Amino acid sequence: MIDLVQNIKPISYVKAHTTEIVKNVGETKSPIIITQNGEAKAVIIDIDSYQRTLNAINLLKLLSFSEIDIKNGNVVTHENAKKRFEKTLGRK
Numbered sequence: 001m002i003d004l005v006q007n008i009k010p011i012s013y014v015k016a017h018t019t020e021i022v023k024n025v026g027e028t029k030s031p032i033i034i035t036q037n038g039e040a041k042a043v044i045i046d047i048d049s050y051q052r053t054l055n056a057i058n059l060l061k062l063l064s065f066s067e068i069d070i071k072n073g074n075v076v077t078h079e080n081a082k083k084r085f086e087k088t089l090g091r092k
Contacts, residue, residue: 008033011041 007030014021014034021032025046032044045053069075076084 004031004033007031008035008040010034011036014044 009032011034025032025044029046033040034042
């Protein structure tokens with residue numbers, strides 16, 4: 001479990017300890033929340049976590065498109081989908 005309270009740093013700290021923070025984020029996979037004038041303004045995360053987040057967002061977008069298609073009746077049966085794939089692949 002990530003303890004976000006432990007990972008809140010003012011921007012002045014980040015400026016003075018950038019190398020250490022980047023190393024820590026990469027090793028621990030824990031994000032750092034950067035504050036400016038006492039307000040949260042940005043988050044530093046490791047590249048793997050960022051990629052997983054983007055992948056999850058893209059998957060959720062696809063699911064939302066699917067839900068819209070289902071609501072609008074834009075669906076095909078499994079058998080028809082199979083026939084379309086076989087035709088596209090040149091199997092029939």
